[in-house]
Amino acid sequence: MNTPEENEVLIAAVTSAYRARDVDGKLRIHPNWHDLDDEGRREAFDASFQVRRLESALDDDGENSTIKAVIARIHAGR
Amino acid sequence: MTDTDAHLPGIMSGDAQAFARWMRVAEPEVRVSLRRFAASVDAEAVVQEALLRVWQVAPRFQADGRPNGLLRLSVRIAHNLAVSETRKRRDVALGEDGLEARLNQLASAEGVHHGDPHLRRAIHGCKEKLPAQPAKALNARLSSEGGLADADLAEGVGMKLNTFLQNFSRARKLLAECLRKAGVDIEAELA
Numbered sequence A: 001m002n003t004p005e006e007n008e009v010l011i012a013a014v015t016s017a018y019r020a021r022d023v024d025g026k027l028r029i030h031p032n033w034h035d036l037d038d039e040g041r042r043e044a045f046d047a048s049f050q051v052r053r054l055e056s057a058l059d060d061d062g063e064n065s066t067i068k069a070v071i072a073r074i075h076a077g078r
Numbered sequence B: 001m002t003d004t005d006a007h008l009p010g011i012m013s014g015d016a017q018a019f020a021r022w023m024r025v026a027e028p029e030v031r032v033s034l035r036r037f038a039a040s041v042d043a044e045a046v047v048q049e050a051l052l053r054v055w056q057v058a059p060r061f062q063a064d065g066r067p068n069g070l071l072r073l074s075v076r077i078a079h080n081l082a083v084s085e086t087r088k089r090r091d092v093a094l095g096e097d098g099l100e101a102r103l104n105q106l107a108s109a110e111g112v113h114h115g116d117p118h119l120r121r122a123i124h125g126c127k128e129k130l131p132a133q134p135a136k137a138l139n140a141r142l143s144s145e146g147g148l149a150d151a152d153l154a155e156g157v158g159m160k161l162n163t164f165l166q167n168f169s170r171a172r173k174l175l176a177e178c179l180r181k182a183g184v185d186i187e188a189e190l191a
Helices: A004-014 A031-035 A038-058 A065-075 B004-012 B016-033 B043-060 B069-089 B099-106 B119-128 B132-144 B150-156 B161-181
Strands: none
Touching: A004 A031, A004 A038, A004 B161, A038 A065, A038 B016, A038 B043, A038 B119, A038 B132, A038 B161, A065 B016, A065 B043, A065 B132, B004 B016, B004 B043, B004 B069, B016 B043, B016 B069, B016 B099, B043 B069, B069 B099, B119 B161, B132 B150, B132 B161, B150 B161
């Protein structure tokens, strides 16, 4: 059972759009996502939605970090 | 409201910038469609994987004559990925989940969410009010464009990882609170 402070840090980590890749090139689950319970994962989902909306609004082209990460993967040949 | 398939000719010809423009509307729709799976899959990984698969199949996409065809396909791909990941991790029965109802809504040009039009106007003023350390963490995330791990970003701004994440969390909450005071609810689409 995580403390609220621990949960806050884990949720902040999961809101990142950075995901490592495995040897087959498939996106890995964020390691801190495993450390959250169901309620924490739901909070992380909502926080991620909020963060992407903020990122889009702050970007001149309206593109958030998920969109930029996907475009980077496309340019890198996935 | 615009049919997101307006971007299709560019996407089908391999124009990544056309795909980026399409994703501005499609990405939040795909993400919201995964809310039911929030406790069983890492939605960020599923969203990115689904969008990459859409890019790969887009040149062969055949429209059905109704609006938002590629968006509906992307929601279905994300849903199937989430179901598959959920079954790998949990022995759960997945019943009716509203997918078909949402796809029908998306089959009209008015069915797509476009967010709060006041958000872009309000957010820059809110960002300027952030304290220095939360602003530093937020700016590091924004400039990384999803390409760097938080451990690297924290090192780059001279913070311990935990401190960086606490500051990022504080920035997010302060921005949301400031926007709420300005009459903008950024979670309205989740309701």
